[in-house]
Amino acid sequence: MKFGPLVFLAAFLGLSASWYGLVLTPQVQLGRATQETNSVVKTELYPVGRPGLAREGLEVYRANGCAYCHSQQVEQKGTLIDVVLTEVGTNSMNVANALNEAHVGDGKFNGPSVGAGLPKPVLKGATIENASVLANVLKKAGATAELHLVPTGSDIERGWGMRRSVAQDFISDATVMPGSLRVGPDLANVGARLPDLNWQLVHLFNPAAVTKGSPMPPYRFLFERRKIGKQPSPDALKLMGEFAPAAGYEIVPKPEAKALAAYLISLRSDVPLYEAPLTPPPAPAAATNAPAK
Amino acid sequence: MNATSTTSSASDSISIAEIDASCRVPLFTLFVSAAAWLVMASVFGLLASLKFHSPSFLSDCACLTYGRVHPVAVNALLYGFAVQAGLGVSLWIIARLGETRVVQPWLIAAGSKLWNLGLTVGVIGILAGDSTGFENLEIPRYGVVFLFLGYLVIAFPTLVTFHNRKERALGPSQWFLLAALFWFPWIYFTANYLLLSHTPVRGVTQPIVAWWYSGNLNLVWLGLVGLAVIFYFIQQLMNRPLYSRQLALLTFWTIILFASWSGIPQSAPVPAWIPSISTVATILTIVTVLSVMMNVCKTCGRGCSQTENPTPGKFIAFGSMAFAIAWLMNVLSAVPGVSSVTNLTWFGVAQWQLNVFGFFGMAMFGAIYHIVPQVTGMEWPCAKSVRRHYWLAALGIILIALPLAIGGLVQGFRWANVNVSNVDVAKSALMFLGVSTLGEVLILVGNLMLLGNLIGLSVRYYKIHFVPVYKDATAELKPAEVKP
Numbered sequence A: 001m002k003f004g005p006l007v008f009l010a011a012f013l014g015l016s017a018s019w020y021g022l023v024l025t026p027q028v029q030l031g032r033a034t035q036e037t038n039s040v041v042k043t044e045l046y047p048v049g050r051p052g053l054a055r056e057g058l059e060v061y062r063a064n065g066c067a068y069c070h071s072q073q074v075e076q077k078g079t080l081i082d083v084v085l086t087e088v089g090t091n092s093m094n095v096a097n098a099l100n101e102a103h104v105g106d107g108k109f110n111g112p113s114v115g116a117g118l119p120k121p122v123l124k125g126a127t128i129e130n131a132s133v134l135a136n137v138l139k140k141a142g143a144t145a146e147l148h149l150v151p152t153g154s155d156i157e158r159g160w161g162m163r164r165s166v167a168q169d170f171i172s173d174a175t176v177m178p179g180s181l182r183v184g185p186d187l188a189n190v191g192a193r194l195p196d197l198n199w200q201l202v203h204l205f206n207p208a209a210v211t212k213g214s215p216m217p218p219y220r221f222l223f224e225r226r227k228i229g230k231q232p233s234p235d236a237l238k239l240m241g242e243f244a245p246a247a248g249y250e251i252v253p254k255p256e257a258k259a260l261a262a263y264l265i266s267l268r269s270d271v272p273l274y275e276a277p278l279t280p281p282p283a284p285a286a287a288t289n290a291p292a293k
Numbered sequence B: 001m002n003a004t005s006t007t008s009s010a011s012d013s014i015s016i017a018e019i020d021a022s023c024r025v026p027l028f029t030l031f032v033s034a035a036a037w038l039v040m041a042s043v044f045g046l047l048a049s050l051k052f053h054s055p056s057f058l059s060d061c062a063c064l065t066y067g068r069v070h071p072v073a074v075n076a077l078l079y080g081f082a083v084q085a086g087l088g089v090s091l092w093i094i095a096r097l098g099e100t101r102v103v104q105p106w107l108i109a110a111g112s113k114l115w116n117l118g119l120t121v122g123v124i125g126i127l128a129g130d131s132t133g134f135e136n137l138e139i140p141r142y143g144v145v146f147l148f149l150g151y152l153v154i155a156f157p158t159l160v161t162f163h164n165r166k167e168r169a170l171g172p173s174q175w176f177l178l179a180a181l182f183w184f185p186w187i188y189f190t191a192n193y194l195l196l197s198h199t200p201v202r203g204v205t206q207p208i209v210a211w212w213y214s215g216n217l218n219l220v221w222l223g224l225v226g227l228a229v230i231f232y233f234i235q236q237l238m239n240r241p242l243y244s245r246q247l248a249l250l251t252f253w254t255i256i257l258f259a260s261w262s263g264i265p266q267s268a269p270v271p272a273w274i275p276s277i278s279t280v281a282t283i284l285t286i287v288t289v290l291s292v293m294m295n296v297c298k299t300c301g302r303g304c305s306q307t308e309n310p311t312p313g314k315f316i317a318f319g320s321m322a323f324a325i326a327w328l329m330n331v332l333s334a335v336p337g338v339s340s341v342t343n344l345t346w347f348g349v350a351q352w353q354l355n356v357f358g359f360f361g362m363a364m365f366g367a368i369y370h371i372v373p374q375v376t377g378m379e380w381p382c383a384k385s386v387r388r389h390y391w392l393a394a395l396g397i398i399l400i401a402l403p404l405a406i407g408g409l410v411q412g413f414r415w416a417n418v419n420v421s422n423v424d425v426a427k428s429a430l431m432f433l434g435v436s437t438l439g440e441v442l443i444l445v446g447n448l449m450l451l452g453n454l455i456g457l458s459v460r461y462y463k464i465h466f467v468p469v470y471k472d473a474t475a476e477l478k479p480a481e482v483k484p
Helices: A004-030 A052-063 A092-102 A128-140 A197-205 A255-266 B002-011 B016-050 B066-098 B105-127 B141-163 B172-196 B205-238 B245-257 B273-284 B286-300 B311-332 B336-342 B346-376 B383-416 B422-428 B430-465 B467-474
Strands: A078-087 A120-126 A144-152 A223-227 A249-253
Touching: A004 B172, A004 B205, A004 B245, A004 B273, A052 A255, A078 A128, A092 A128, A120 A128, A120 A144, A128 A144, A197 A249, A197 A255, A249 A255, B016 B066, B016 B105, B016 B346, B016 B430, B066 B105, B066 B141, B066 B172, B066 B205, B066 B346, B105 B141, B141 B172, B172 B205, B172 B245, B205 B245, B205 B286, B205 B311, B205 B346, B245 B286, B273 B286, B273 B311, B286 B311, B311 B346, B311 B383, B336 B383, B346 B383, B346 B430, B383 B422, B383 B430, B422 B430, B430 B467
Parallel strands: none
Antiparallel strands: A078 A120, A078 A144, A223 A249
């Protein structure tokens, strides 16, 4: 390469190749993505888009750089299958024998008790091959079994999500911030995990008040400490013990804090999709105020 | 052909001193602003680092929260220091190798002012909460416009200077610098246009574009300019040509073909082919590392240890080693088994710091310490502090990169262990962050020495060259000189 134009051409070629591969092609593939149907409940569309206040909250999240310490991407190592027995059918002896021959589980199955406590999993964390073999055996014995898809991985075991994050989760957001560092926990499903608005607000005001020893900085500038007027503000934070403000004072969230909390609560991506399948639990787990461990 | 022959006959009259003199104004503007931003970057980096020791430190002021201070430090380092120092050193190497004067030096200085204006506006914007939310691209739209124009105003005269060269055949350093000169505006315009225009791309295409840009800036642009500087100075210091042009060509092609595809993490919530292809490309950059190492080692040969290496050479040597380690870390963290541990941990931060400061920054320091005395014809006001800066910077970056890399591994393993609570994982990195804060302090002190030396030199230069002229011009006329 002795001449300038040659260097220019080389650079042009190299850059165009990477631009074509990592800018143009993803845009062609994903740029016009629209809502997709829930792969289990076919009538539901996903994602539904965030409420207005949560959209404003996204701007607060962006302005204060929350993404430098919190990711929004759940990783998944793989998918395992649970075989769940739903109906025993007419011949419970046959079913118990079939299960015993298949050598699943530790205990022995016997005719009368095999039908107790249905639906119940008879095989957990199996590969698709083993699970389908067992399902066929059970079918021949006259029972009905369901295969449940269970995504696995440490992120999912930590309760950060039920499945991996996919492109579909983000199509309604103005700014997508998947993050690059996990100083603190992942937030892709914080709304499903910690749906209590007051918990979120208290946590923003003073993280240590709800998560002991939390190294997260307090965001007190999103709140206002003021004298209680004729009657206390309905928005005032419910703070306990040592974290409560002095008598006669109350801590009231500013609009930014309310928006940010609304955004955090809106963060949930646990809908089963074609590209990220899972079997949702039969009844949604009761919402708790308990902090993540 | 006629034009070439006429210019080559004129080339005899251009001495090295003349070339250096033509560089003086733009280089001073670029280097002093680069050093000032470098100090800014380390002050904000130190602030950000201190926040891990006490979460409530300066947390009551919105503009001093970690989420604003940290991007300011990153942007000041990348755009304030790295790009400006890189452009300055490129300009000098292009003029020297081309044996030609810099075209429109004042225009380049003005471009630097425009660039600094854009960056200042952008940094204030980030502190005020206007960050765009995309890493390495946080500067809001109103700052980007100035930055982009500033770059064009600097790059165009540089390109004309390149075109005016007397020696037509190009060496490896020149391929790298020319490609880098084109590369930056392309990626910068593409990324900012796609992310910040009125109709930006949607969904995860946004982070894909941002990752693509970051990979191209941190690996390709910094790699091209940093290696050009290393190759140039190794030839100068060893007083012999580069061991192999073919190897340098291999380095060049692997950077522009492979490094430009890297940067998309495997955990990214995008279709699997994108991180897969990016992983393969990143692993292939090992060829870049090997070709550079072989070229550098073979060029230095055995003579390296026998001669006393001047301080600028020490910076260059450290830079080449940091290049190899940082790029190997990048390759390693793309390998599937390793990436599941290192991804989203401090390991990536360690790699980034080592690449930007350890490799690129050190190469630039070496170049600046070599170039400035040449273009001014003056020695550094404090020669001792050049050596001290080397030790502070070297120790500082080791104290940042090493603990963070180990801390990242610890953190990665602990995130993967479900029995360790979130708070405990977050706290496990604190000890390593504590050591890195010490590194930040050392680097800050070293950076202050660079800035002090540059300012001291400017003041002395001003005293020698301008004060007498000014005195002459303003001196009262003696009666004898006044003609009736």
